[in-house]
Amino acid sequence: MSGPDGSEPINRASAQPYYQQLAERIRQQIMAGTLARGDRLPSEGELATTWDLARATVREALRLLEEQGWITRIARRGAFATMPSQRGWLLQGREGFFEDEVEGRQRRVTTHVLRAELVPLPASAVEALQLPPGSHGYVLERLRELDGEVALFSINYLPPQVGALVSRSDVPTGEGSLNGTLRKAGYALAGAARTVEAVAAQGEMADRLRVRPGTPLLKIKSTSWDANLQSFDYHEVWVRSDVVHVEVQVGTPAPAHASAPSPEIGRIVSP
């Protein structure tokens, strides 16, 4: 009889760490609205008692939730539920464009796969993926729309064995999430380095993105690696920032004052 209400207690037999299980339970409460935006979570001690865990374990769960943007922690005051659902594409998030835009919102992302095949990799991809010169790899070119509007064009370069996995999935049909497919196959993104530039749309790129030549676009280059620092993806994306909201979150998540006023937290913070 751990967990409050009718929720499941922590599964002590599961291979999944307790702190991840607890974070998942709390995340579900926030999504379900049991914990409304701005609501204060029970104190760490209270959570520890309720779920029959050590406080250090509870803190680990809260740390995870904060990192993922589900809660905001304030020293000596408590943890508050935030709603990470009204942000745009989180540039330093572990999720991809698809997940960020679709998850928990009424946004429709459609994908047209323009190219998906094994080819000799360009030098930039070979270097980023730390492969021998002249290596082949899997190339994935996709044009993606947000609610019917052309949003971005991306090129992914994947190492051969990763590409083989992807080619057998539903990603080449335009239906699957590349990020999700890779995660399920064991390629969980542990880290990535990305650069951001402003470039002018030219020639074919302008046509694809339905803009006039010269229109400013965001160009993002990214190298991703797993927990063993093994690079498994290098991609370049051209983004219409007039269509896609691109964001970067630093440190503690926002108190949700960007769009809608937050009565709870707002009142506590104000004099």
Add this chain to the structure above:
Amino acid sequence: MSGPDGSEPINRASAQPYYQQLAERIRQQIMAGTLARGDRLPSEGELATTWDLARATVREALRLLEEQGWITRIARRGAFATMPSQRGWLLQGREGFFEDEVEGRQRRVTTHVLRAELVPLPASAVEALQLPPGSHGYVLERLRELDGEVALFSINYLPPQVGALVSRSDVPTGEGSLNGTLRKAGYALAGAARTVEAVAAQGEMADRLRVRPGTPLLKIKSTSWDANLQSFDYHEVWVRSDVVHVEVQVGTPAPAHASAPSPEIGRIVSP
């Protein structure tokens, strides 16, 4: 007799937490080269014994160093020194453009303050800073150069009391770091929300940044708050991404060998 070599042991009387002191000692070893890039740090247990701390405290220090990009941790293998010095402007970093570009490198940042005064704030700033409608605030407009090349133009909007602090500092002369000044005054950045767009340089902005009208620029908007979620800065920056290397770091810092993808710096990007 804690600390290896001649380094100071942890100061048990200091108000600064042990884990921060330990992180600082290790950071210095990395900067000094005692721990070369790619070197493996002593194990957590070893560090705990050496510095006479509990392992949990050592882990907290390592977590901090990883977050700041000084080390890379790999499960069950150890922590490795990384060199965060060859990156560009870290978009999700807690440091500003000045600190990122100058720290530990031979880059010269010059600043021209074009405006520094108390004025009625625009609606966007009032909203971001959570001030009453019609509030006044401090405005700081600056043109900044990197090694003599025009790099960016920024406008900061600060709440009255924060602005008063800044106006009495050396920031208006173009010599001080705004970020550093705020930090010393107790406004430590706990979090920030930033948006990134690609826009075309127009009119006065094109003149200021010495580019042809229509040239793509990165436009970044940012709201910063402290540990109490109190907003203390809203700013907008127009960046020449052909001059400034703008990066985003996700999760675990990159391995020493694989740095961020290189943007087309120096290549003229205009019609």
Add this chain to the structure above:
DNA sequence: GAGTGGTCTAGACCACCTC
């Protein structure tokens, strides 16, 4: 097999915030 970090426990003291 020895070493390492990941996870977990059951305490403790303190400064700071709210009441």
Add this chain to the structure above:
DNA sequence: AGGTGGTCTAGACCACTCT
């Protein structure tokens, strides 16, 4: 004054890595 989170200790067991 009592509650809260920040910090710290001294253990423990385990799966995985290295050699």
